[in-house]
Amino acid sequence: MxxxxxxxxxxxxxxxxxxxxxxxxxxxxxxxxxxxxxxxxxxxxxxxxxxxxxxxxxxxxxxxxxxxxxxxxxxxxxxxxxxxxxxxxxxxQARDQREPARAPAHKPLSVRTSAELTALSSSLPTSPLRRALEGLLARSAREE
Structure with missing residues (x-):
């Protein structure tokens, strides 16, 4: 063949x-x-x-x-x-510059960083910044 x-x-x-x-x-x-x-x-x-x-x-x-x-x-x-x-x-004739979407790299938060962000979030009044920090902490992987 x-x-x-x-x-x-x-x-x-x-x-x-x-x-x-x-x-x-x-x-x-x-x-x-x-x-x-x-x-x-x-x-x-x-x-x-x-x-x-x-x-x-x-x-x-x-x-x-x-x-x-x-x-x-x-x-x-x-x-x-x-x-x-x-x-x-x-x-x-411009080249097609689109690259396949990459999954974002998740870098785990250290225990210390996680604790400091939690403390900062707790000290803030209810606000968009506080909600953003809480969201970040909820989605972030943490080092053990």
Whole structure:
């Protein structure tokens, strides 16, 4: 079964073109990381290569502007490394910055801290601060 899949992926009539293009993009991404200044490479990435033009997605307009200024240098450097590159097109395409929500880290209260907060809470008149302290004490883990 694995041989059939590999044959299909390497077939020039089917997915082979996609595989070749994907390999070219991986190679371009590596070359781009070598050529571009580190701070610009971190804020951008190779998105595509079509008709001799490398398409780069930048995270912001400022990064895109700087990359557009560098386009002739990027073309020359890629050409010197064996890529038939006639131009660079830069587009602003911010990355999705959302990270999965993390459970908050619960650091247990020491016995002393717990006792001091309890005493403070008890000494306060009924108020939002007192309720907040009581809530904190109710939810907090305590060291034994």
């Amino acid at each position: 694995a041989d059939l899949l590999e044959n299909y992926l390497q077939d020039s009539e089917g997915a082979g073109k996609v595989l070749v293009h994907a390999r070219l993009l991986i190679r371009l991404a590596g070359l781009y990381a070598e050529i571009a200044p580190t701070h610009l490479a971190r804020a951008s990435r190779v998105a595509n290569f079509k008709s001799g033009v490398v398409v780069i997605h930048a995270d912001s307009g400022a990064i895109a502007a700087k990359l557009r200024q560098m386009a002739p240098t990027l073309v020359d450097q890629l050409s010197q490394r064996g890529i038939e590159c006639s131009g660079v097109q830069v587009k602003v």
